[in-house]
Structure formats: C-alpha cells, structure tokens
Amino acid sequence: MPISEPQRIVVAVDLDYFFAQCEEVRHPELKARPVVICVYSGRTEDSGVVSTANYVARSFGVKSGIPIVNAKKLLDKLPEAVFLPTDLEYYETTSDKIMQELRSHSKMFERVSIDEAFIDVSSECNGNYSRAAEIGKGIKSEIRNKQSLTCSLGIARNKSLAKMAADSKKPDGFVVLHPDHIEPFLKDLPVRKLIGVGSKMEAMMQSLRVRTIGELSAFDESKLIGVFGKNMGTRFKLLARGIDHDPVEEKIAEQYSRIITLKTDADSFSFAKELTPLVEDISNWLKVSKRRCRTIGVIYVTSTIKLKNRSNTLSTGTDSAEEILAQASMLFERIFASEEKGSQKIRRIGIRVSKLSEDSPKPDAPSSLTHYFDKSS
C-alpha cells in the first residue's frame, strides 16, 4: 500500500564542515592541512571544545565536541595543523549571502541553522524529480561559484528524508531520493540515522531488539508509544515509514539565552557582575526584535557538568535589562540560599528568556473570556 502523503519535493542543503570551510576560503593554503575550529572557554590556555574540523583533521579522529586538548594530542605529530577560534561574524555574513540566494529558489524556505536550510520546490517542479534535480545542481554550482563552498544536498518528498539523503553522502554530496526508492533506502539503515534518534534512543531501541529502520517500521506502534511516549512513539513510527508532514516554513524564535563559563567554579553568588553583559545582550535582542519575555530563567552547569535551571514567570512581559537582572539575581540567590543537598559548585552560568510575545499590546492572549462576559446568561 503506497503511503499517502501530499506530493511535495523538498531540498535539504547542508554546508560542509562549515566553519572550517569558511576559514579555508579566506586562507586557501589551509586546505591541505588539518583545520580545527575551537570554542575556547577562557578558563585555561586550551580549555574548551572543538566546534568543527575539516576532513583532513577528521581523518585523525578530531570531531565536534571533543576537548581541544584531546584534538591537539591527536594531531601532535602534525606541525602543520591549525587551531583557530570561531569567528561567528564572518560565518554569519557568509551564511547570510548563501541563504539569500537559496531563498530565491522558492517562496517556501526555512533556515534551520547557520549552515542548513530546506527549500520546498513543489510548485516549481510539479512532481517532476528531474526538474528538482536541476534546481539542486544549480544550487550547488551557485554556492560553489559565488562562495567557493561545497555543500551536501538531498532531495526527497519531505524534510526528514531530504535531510537523511543529504547525510548519506558527505561532503559535497548530491542525492535524489525518488519516492520509489524510499523503502530500500530506509530498510537496512541503522535506527541511529533517523532524525531525532541519538545515542539514548538508539540504546532503548536496541533493548527492544530494533536495529534498523526497517525493523522499526514494522514494530508495534502502541509498544513504541509505551516506551517513548505518545509524541515520539508516533513520530518514530511515521519517520521509519518515510512519512513526515512537517512543513518547510520559517520558525520564529521562542527562546533566547546566553551562557558563559566562569573562570573558577563558584559556591556563592559571587559572579553577579558577570551577568551584566548577558542581560544587556538579551535585553538588546528583545528590543531589536520588538518582543517581550514573560518567563525569565537562569541556567547553570555544575562542576560535574550537570545542567540545571530555575525560572519564574511574570504576569506581564518585559524587555528591561534591570528587570531581567533582578529576576536572575533572585533566582541565583535562592539557589545558594536553599543550599539544597550536596551543594555542587557552579561552573557555567546563563540566562534564558522565553514565553516571548509581540512587543506592543499585551504579553499573552487572555486566558478566558469569562472575565469580559461575566455570567449574566
């Protein structure tokens, strides 16, 4: 039984090892050398993690997320290896130029992150995958000619499949997944390749004896719901069958946060001053984007790298730096006051705002009409 899905054609574009490739563009002599882009925490000389590495560095085991120190060990026989700090402004500028180009291919466009986007080309292709492939080829050469960058591109009938197609051939890949080839494409892939299945979900599936996407698609749905919950159980089952109705559309931000690493771990609210730049940044963002937040929270990471958070929801939205700082300070004071148990030291601190509303009239829709129409009927 063919699967019922509206006929769409979606293109997924994924810029290859983006930050490192940006550096190769402005310093072409780096191309033959291992390039490691680092997020330095500022705690000690080399503390921090690897953000991205080019494929030369990857061939030595360097990858996203590993400590910079470990990357240096992996490359210590290679004096030509380079370690660079992130230059987000430069990457953003490059990304913006590319995204602007991509946007021109369809009204239906979605920027997923700095290096990823979806384009729904249904209306321009009318179900014709050859047309979609031409558009895809065009996109690849455009990015290559104008920015000297390679990308991996996937074309399929929905976002999840387009993404998986793009992931299946990297770097500089081009994969058109025709509807007739979806089943064989998915059948023997490990469940880990499914969008949304990370190491934890993979482990749970392993204990259910589910190893491949094909096996997942045949697994009893109510059992999946029992294990993963209603939303995820249902979603995994659908994704495994190649079904994904998620539309290609721009999302509006629902939260904004800033977090930093302290020079030394704190066991009291001694870092009040460090909050100022975070608060300024957040307040500024709210004002520029003409929004207000109703929930203000603090995020912190303990010395054992446990992530925690505390938050408070106000009755009315704000974009004021003073007010956000006051709320955040109160929450941190409360954390140290409560002492809790064991009282872990704090390594990283941050602030998050959410329950964002449009700037002007009211922070939220009225929860009930009874307030306005008091019972007279």
Added chain:
DNA sequence: AACAAGGGTTTAG
C-alpha cells in the same frame, strides 16, 4: 479533562 508552570532530558548543529 485541559491547561499552565517548572524542571529535567534528549537531540542537533
């Protein structure tokens, strides 16, 4: 039963 809030977990890039 439906919804809001608060806090934790997982994924992803």
Added chain:
DNA sequence: TCATCTAAACCCTTGTT
C-alpha cells in the same frame, strides 16, 4: 582526563480551572 554554546521538542509532575 576533559567536558562550548544555542535552540527546540518532548517528558513528567504538580497545581488550577
């Protein structure tokens, strides 16, 4: 040993309507 930063989606519990 070492462990960044941001955002989203979901889960569970508790409390209110």
